[in-house]
Amino acid sequence: MSKLVSMGQNAKEASYELGISSTKEKDTALIFMAEELIKAKEDIVKANEIDLEAARIKGTSEAMLDRLALNYERIESMADGLKDVVKLQDPIGEVISMWQRPNGLQIGQKRVPLGVIGIIYEARPNVTCDAAGLCLKTGNAVILRGGSEAINSNKAVVNALVKGIERAGLPKGCVQLVEDTTREVATEMMKLNEFIDVLIPRGGAGLIQSVLKNATVPVIETGTGNCHIYVDEDCDFEMAKNIAVNAKASRPSVCNAAEKLLVNEKIANIFLPIVVKELRENGVAVRGDEAAQAIIDDLEKTNEEDWGKEYLDYIMAVKIVKDVDEAINHINKYGTGHSEAIITESYKNSQKFLQKVDAAAVYVNASTRFTDGSEFGFGAEIGISTQKLHARGPMGLKELTTIKYIIYGNGQIR
Amino acid sequence: MSKLVSMGQNAKEASYELGISSTKEKDTALIFMAEELIKAKEDIVKANEIDLEAARIKGTSEAMLDRLALNYERIESMADGLKDVVKLQDPIGEVISMWQRPNGLQIGQKRVPLGVIGIIYEARPNVTCDAAGLCLKTGNAVILRGGSEAINSNKAVVNALVKGIERAGLPKGCVQLVEDTTREVATEMMKLNEFIDVLIPRGGAGLIQSVLKNATVPVIETGTGNCHIYVDEDCDFEMAKNIAVNAKASRPSVCNAAEKLLVNEKIANIFLPIVVKELRENGVAVRGDEAAQAIIDDLEKTNEEDWGKEYLDYIMAVKIVKDVDEAINHINKYGTGHSEAIITESYKNSQKFLQKVDAAAVYVNASTRFTDGSEFGFGAEIGISTQKLHARGPMGLKELTTIKYIIYGNGQIR
Numbered sequence: 158m159s160k161l162v163s164m165g166q167n168a169k170e171a172s173y174e175l176g177i178s179s180t181k182e183k184d185t186a187l188i189f190m191a192e193e194l195i196k197a198k199e200d201i202v203k204a205n206e207i208d209l210e211a212a213r214i215k216g217t218s219e220a221m222l223d224r225l226a227l228n229y230e231r232i233e234s235m236a237d238g239l240k241d242v243v244k245l246q247d248p249i250g251e252v253i254s255m256w257q258r259p260n261g262l263q264i265g266q267k268r269v270p271l272g273v274i275g276i277i278y279e280a281r282p283n284v285t286c287d288a289a290g291l292c293l294k295t296g297n298a299v300i301l302r303g304g305s306e307a308i309n310s311n312k313a314v315v316n317a318l319v320k321g322i323e324r325a326g327l328p329k330g331c332v333q334l335v336e337d338t339t340r341e342v343a344t345e346m347m348k349l350n351e352f353i354d355v356l357i358p359r360g361g362a363g364l365i366q367s368v369l370k371n372a373t374v375p376v377i378e379t380g381t382g383n384c385h386i387y388v389d390e391d392c393d394f395e396m397a398k399n400i401a402v403n404a405k406a407s408r409p410s411v412c413n414a415a416e417k418l419l420v421n422e423k424i425a426n427i428f429l430p431i432v433v434k435e436l437r438e439n440g441v442a443v444r445g446d447e448a449a450q451a452i453i454d455d456l457e458k459t460n461e462e463d464w465g466k467e468y469l470d471y472i473m474a475v476k477i478v479k480d481v482d483e484a485i486n487h488i489n490k491y492g493t494g495h496s497e498a499i500i501t502e503s504y505k506n507s508q509k510f511l512q513k514v515d516a517a518a519v520y521v522n523a524s525t526r527f528t529d530g531s532e533f534g535f536g537a538e539i540g541i542s543t544q545k546l547h548a549r550g551p552m553g554l555k556e557l558t559t560i561k562y563i564i565y566g567n568g569q570i571r
Numbered sequence: 572m573s574k575l576v577s578m579g580q581n582a583k584e585a586s587y588e589l590g591i592s593s594t595k596e597k598d599t600a601l602i603f604m605a606e607e608l609i610k611a612k613e614d615i616v617k618a619n620e621i622d623l624e625a626a627r628i629k630g631t632s633e634a635m636l637d638r639l640a641l642n643y644e645r646i647e648s649m650a651d652g653l654k655d656v657v658k659l660q661d662p663i664g665e666v667i668s669m670w671q672r673p674n675g676l677q678i679g680q681k682r683v684p685l686g687v688i689g690i691i692y693e694a695r696p697n698v699t700c701d702a703a704g705l706c707l708k709t710g711n712a713v714i715l716r717g718g719s720e721a722i723n724s725n726k727a728v729v730n731a732l733v734k735g736i737e738r739a740g741l742p743k744g745c746v747q748l749v750e751d752t753t754r755e756v757a758t759e760m761m762k763l764n765e766f767i768d769v770l771i772p773r774g775g776a777g778l779i780q781s782v783l784k785n786a787t788v789p790v791i792e793t794g795t796g797n798c799h800i801y802v803d804e805d806c807d808f809e810m811a812k813n814i815a816v817n818a819k820a821s822r823p824s825v826c827n828a829a830e831k832l833l834v835n836e837k838i839a840n841i842f843l844p845i846v847v848k849e850l851r852e853n854g855v856a857v858r859g860d861e862a863a864q865a866i867i868d869d870l871e872k873t874n875e876e877d878w879g880k881e882y883l884d885y886i887m888a889v890k891i892v893k894d895v896d897e898a899i900n901h902i903n904k905y906g907t908g909h910s911e912a913i914i915t916e917s918y919k920n921s922q923k924f925l926q927k928v929d930a931a932a933v934y935v936n937a938s939t940r941f942t943d944g945s946e947f948g949f950g951a952e953i954g955i956s957t958q959k960l961h962a963r964g965p966m967g968l969k970e971l972t973t974i975k976y977i978i979y980g981n982g983q984i985r
Contacts, residue, residue, distance in 0.1 A: 173903065177926050256948065262937055264947055271959050272929065350783070354959050369764070373783050375790070375960040396982040403984035489587065511977050512591050515686065523676055523980025532985065533678055533976075534670065545685050545768050545973040546789040547961035559959040562947075563925050566937025568810040570817035571946065 161345050164300060164333050165352025168273040171330030172298035176270045178327065180247040183294055186331075187243045190293075190321030191236035194286065197317035198232045204313035205282070212306055224281050225307055235286040235314075238537075242290045245536045248555045249296045252563075263565040268558050270296035272354040275346055277302045277368055279360035282310040288359075289318050289332045291539050295557040298331050300353065302346055304360075305338035312336065347372035359540050362467065377548055377556075379540035382412035382495035383467045384525045387419040387484040387510070388428060389501035396522065397500040398432045404498065404524045405473045406439035412541060413496050413528040416468050418475045419484045425452055425477045433475070441471045448477035464491040481506040485513045492516060494543050496525035517543060517550035575759050578714060578747050579766025582687040585744030586712035590684045592741060594661040597708055600745075601657045604707075604735030605650035608700065611731035612646045618727035619696065626720055639694050639721055649700040649728075652951075656704045659950045662969045663710045666977075677979040682972045684710035686768040689760055691716045691782055693774035696724040702773075703732050703746045705953050709971040712745050714767065716760055718774075719752035726750065761786035769961075773954055776881070791962055791970075793954035796826035796909035797881045798939045801833040801898040801924070802842060803915035810936060811914040812846045818912065818938045819887045820853035826955060827910050827942040830882050832889045833898045839866055839891045847889070855885045862891035878905040895920045899927045906930060908957050910939035931957060931964035 175183075194201070205227040212222055248268055255265035274297045278284045285301055292299035303311045315334040322331050335342060347356060347368060356376045358368040368376055386404050388397045404415035420429055429452045433443050444463060445456035456475065463474045464487070478484045481499070488497050498520035499510040507521045518528040528551060530538020535553030542548040548556040589597075608615070619641040626636055662682055669679035688711045692698045699715055706713035717725045729748040736745050749756060761770060761782060770790045772782040782790055800818050802811045818829035834843055843866045847857050858877060859870035870889070877888045878901070892898045895913070902911050912934035913924040921935045932942040942965060944952020949967030956962040962970040 173927065173929070176929075258946070258948055262941060369787050375792075375958055377960070378789075393982070399982065399984055407985060513587065515587070515590075516975070518976040518978060520978045521980060523978055523983040524985055526985040527676060527978065527983065528976075532672070534672055544789055546791070549973050550976045559963050561930070562932040562942075562964045564932060564934045564937055564941065566935060568807070568813065569937040569941065570813055571821060571938055571940040 159345065160337065161335065161342060161349065162352070164335070165273070165349050167330035168298040168300050168333060169352050171328040172270065172272045172296075174328050175293070175298055175331050176249075176272070176296045178296065180249075182325065182327065183247065183296065184243045186293060186322050186325035186327050187239050187290060189324045190290065190318045191239040193317040193321040193324070194232060194236045194239070194314070197313065198229055201227055201232055201310065201313040201317065202229065204309040207309045208307055217306070221280060225310070227282055227310055231283065235283055238287055239290045242294050242537060245294065245554055247294065248558050253560065260569050261567060262569050265563045266560045267563050268555075269561045271557060271559050273298045273300065273352055274557065275300045275302065275349070275353040275356040275374065277343060277346070277356065277358045277360075277364065279304040279364060280306045282307045282314055284359060285311050285314045285334070286318065287537075288539060289315070291537055291554065291557060293322070293331060295554050297557055300333050300335060300346065302335040302338070302343055308336065308338055344371055347374060350374050357540055377540070377542050377552070378544040379542055380412045381467055381493045381543055382414065382541075383417065383465065383491060383493045384413060384415045384496045385417045385419055385484075385488050385492060385498070386415045386525065387478070387481070387488070387497075387499045388421060388424070389481060389499055389503060389506050390421040390423045391502045392424075392500045393502065394428055394431060397428065398435055400498065400500055400522070400524045401432050402435050402439055404526055405436065406441055406471065407526055409471050410469050412467075413526050414469070415498070415525050416466065416473065417464070418473055419478050419487060420449075420475060421481075422448065422477050422479055425449070429453060429475065436473060441473050444472065444474040446476045449475040467493065481509055485510060489513075489515050495541065496520065496528040498523060498525050517541070573759065574751065575749065575756060575763065576766070578749070579687070579763050581744035582712040582714050582747060583766050585742040586684065586686045586710075588742050589707070589712055589745050590663075590686070590710040592710065594663075596739065596741065597661065597710065598657045600707060600736050600739035600741050601653050601704060603738045604704065604732045605653040607731040607735040607738070608646060608650045608653070608728070611727065612643055615641055615646055615724065615727040615731065616643065618723040621723045622721055631720070635694060639696070639724070641696055641724055645697065649697055652701055653704045656708050656951060659708065659968055661708065662972050667974065674983050675981060676983050679977045680974045681977050682969075683975045685971060685973050687712045687714065687766055688971065689714045689716065689763070689767040689770040689788065691757060691760070691770065691772045691774075691778065693718040693778060694720045696721045696728055698773060699725045699728045699748070700732065701951075702953060703729070705951055705968065705971060707736070707745060709968050711971055714747050714749060714760065716749040716752070716757055722750065722752055758785055761788060764788050771954055791954070791956050791966070792958040793956055794826045795881055795907045795957055796828070796955075797831070797879060797905060797907045798827060798829045798910045799831045799833055799898075799902050799906060799912070800829045800939065801892070801895070801902070801911075801913045802835060802838070802846075803895060803913055803917060803920050804835040804837045805916045806838075806914045807916065808842055808845060811842065812849055814912065814914055814936070814938045815846050816849050816853055818940055819850060820855055820885065821940055823885050824883050826881075827939050828883070829912070829939050830880065830887065831878070832887055833892050833901060834863075834889060836862065836891050836893055839863070843867060843889065850887060855887050858886065858888040860890045863889040881907070895923055899924060903927075903929050909955065910934065910942040912937060912939050931955070
């Protein structure tokens with residue numbers, strides 16, 4: 158039996174026990190996990206230094222090193238994150254609805270944990286702690302497979318978390334880390350249907366595509382965001398400018414940042430110079446199609462490839478469109494189904510956009526940057542789903558659950 | 572561009588139009604589809620005869636030939652099925668909840684179609700019509716890929732359905748049939764992520780496993796049912812006997828039929844002879860483990876393989892268990908997560924069973940045969956999900972939908 162299969166068995170067994178634990182038991186475990194994390198902060202930082210040193214030798218970029226780095230402050234913030242999860246309402250056990258059939262059967266839909274969740278992610282060790290906390294609160298055992306760059310940090314973090322879990326009297330199989338970070342083991346994990354109920358990849362497009370392509374375990378696709386802001390003919394230019402700049406420049410590296418600006422041709426002459434100036438002042442390199450270049454001649458030219466791209470950088474491409482219909486068609490053709498916004502004063506066009514755009518989150522007169530678990534009021538988030546099955550948009554605690562039909566009879570046969 | 576890609580594009584385009592059609596438009600289409608089906612009944616029967624003749628030459632079993640056969644009565648029943656779908660409530664457009672954030676953003680969860688659904692199924696041409704009707708009502712375009720055995724029947728059925736769809740003014744891309752029934756095209760369909768949102772396989776375990784293994788499109792796994800009846804120590808023997816016999820013998824070929832009977836050792840001596848006699852009188856060949864054989868010596872012996880098997884036949888295997896805990900562990904180890912029942916008068920054991928058994932439908936004192944869309948009151952059913960993602964148990968119209976966040980702002984930036 159492979160190591161992973163034995164981890165799968167442990168997780169499955171732990172999930173049965175964890176799945177019927179009370180909210181109080183789970184919350185106690187979360188508090189103990191936070192405490193153990195703080196107690197272990199020296200060990201964690203030491204382990205993290207080994208990872209950082211290895212990464213430096215490999216010539217890792219400063220931005221990546223920063224993502225990987227842990228210090229006391231960051232560890233404390235991880236621990237605070239666990240304590241925040243305690244405050245969230247436990248979704249497990251809720252009977253969403255119950256009805257009686259003519260034959261007297263009472264049929265109820267009860268919210269239960271998914272069971273065992275697999276998470277495959279990259280170099281950020283804080284994901285280890287966040288994911289473990291959210292899975293534990295929702296009664297799910299979790300198998301974590303982080304990137305090789307963070308393996309020592311992840312081991313130290315999981316070590317501490319498991320101490321807290323055991324101290325609370327829950328099985329240590331609730332949170333497990335795959336220590337063998339080879340590709341082969343990751344692929345094995347993607348096919349572990351017998352033990353893993355759901356797989357959530359978190360990371361760049363390459364990782365997600367690889368999981369989608371190889372997994373036989375059901376996957377929730379997260380995160381790719383080629384988001385658009387469409388500026389309609391009749392709109393408040395100041396609002397449109399502020400939203401476009403915020404959606405692009407407030408944090409270009411995240412999936413809810415806008416990558417494309419679609420501008421109605423009837424206002425392009427006036428609006429484009431205003432918005433491009435402000436974007437440039439915020440450090441954004443603006444690209445444009447021919448029509449946009451005809452208005453601002455020093456825009457870098459776009460090509461067909463631009464329209465499907467997620468830059469995740471200080472780059473924004475502008476396209477001039479005839480009307481709201483062309484904007485909607487363009488978005489449905491090139492978008493990734495993440496977050497899309499229209500800036501308009503037209504009631505008709507706002508309703509058309511909301512109805513016809515096929516995306517997880519569709520905005521009228523607001524920045525796409527709000528597509529986020531906390532901003533939506535979910536308290537926490539395990540990722541943003543861009544697929545339509547099971548969960549769409551920010552995934553909070555409820556999205557880590559499934560239902561089970563419970564049926565009370567008194568001898569009914571069919 | 573392959574034929575399938577062009578079908579995918581047609582489906583995607585049709586789905587945008589169908590997805591925002593009113594309930595009235597969709598219901599009109601369903602009625603016209605039913606009418607066209609009746610009008611075409613001679614053509615359909617002729618086409619079906621070609622399929623039947625080819626199947627006979629191949630030496631197909633009588634049971635399979637019966638599944639494949641269409642006559643006027645069956646076509647009328649398909650048409651009636653479409654008219655029944657008209658009566659069901661349209662789930663699309665419902666705003667499930669809407670809330671306001673402190674910054675004034677109004678965030679709503681709106682129920683919308685999945686988009687394009689792919690259905691891969693075997694030799695029953697009535698699935699063609701049922702699936703088309705349910706998808707149309709829920710605003711989803713559908714790409715149907717039936718078995719090669721039924722290709723002529725399916726073509727004739729889809730022909731008629733599309734006439735009805737076009738007469739109602741909806742695009743013909745709403746319902747399309749993959750006419751090339753080679754394995755290569757099926758595999759291409761399983762990877763058509765750009766155009767197909769969800770894939771639902773309907774058929775035997777071989778088909779479902781092949782789809783799970785090859786698909787990159789999100790899949791809803793349906794149908795395998797290794798269901799158990801556990802007869803607890805303290806129970807009404809008459810009820811237990813009736814439920815066991817009903818769950819096995821009322822229709823052994825369906826997924827909600829029970830395959831295994833677990834009997835508490837404290838009552839096995841008395842109960843087993845009663846139930847085995849009745850099962851045998853209903854044509855069931857009963858197998859048993861050693862402990863069961865010690866009570867009834869002419870039971871065929873079970874081996875380890877039996878416990879994981881879905882017989883779909885007049886066969887039932889009996890295992891004697893120590894208590895409810897052993898029953899639960901056995902079910903969670905060997906079950907397929909479909910339907911499981913306990914027969915008991917013990918409040919404690921009923922609650923334990925409901926809570927700990929990990930399956931789509933868990934019953935107290937009722938037959939597993941009720942796991943069915945109509946029996947649950949959903950009116951219709953596209954299949955029974957045995958996975959935990961998105962849908963679990965009988966899938967009605969709601970399970971063919973997803974949600975979209977609609978967000979009303981007035982200039983909010985982050």
